[in-house]
Amino acid sequence: MDWEKQEMMRVLQSRPGTVYQESNEEEKRVYRDWLKRMLQTGVTTVTFVKSDGTLRDMRATLDPVHVPESAYQVMSPGTLTESNKKSRVQNNEVCRVWDTEAEAWRSFRYDRIKTISINLG
Secondary structure (H helix, E strand, O other), X not given: OOHHHHHHHHHHOOOOOOOOOOOOHHHHHHHHHHHHHHHXXXXXXXXXXXXXXXXXXXXXXXXXXXXXHHHEEEEEOOEEEEOOOOOOOOOOOEEEEEEOOOOXXXXXXXXXXEEEEEOOO
């Protein structure tokens, strides 16, 4: 059964979802901001459900120390922007990150995150 069908069944059966799914809008904003700060300070392992329903572990970061310079275009001193970023509508439900293993920009949906692992040392 694919992820969308599983989610529909969960909702219909009144089963709890992830912390993010069960949060109000302010709690979701706080969660997104917290995760982005973690991603900006190093590499974080995020386990999430892909759109095809399979689980994926991604070693992700937004820390410029771990992102090759070739992935960025310098716009002004101290400001970096993705060089291949197209003009798109901001979607607060999706997090775009650098996948350190695939060495490419990837994204995941916050409501599909299963676990987050942060290496503190």
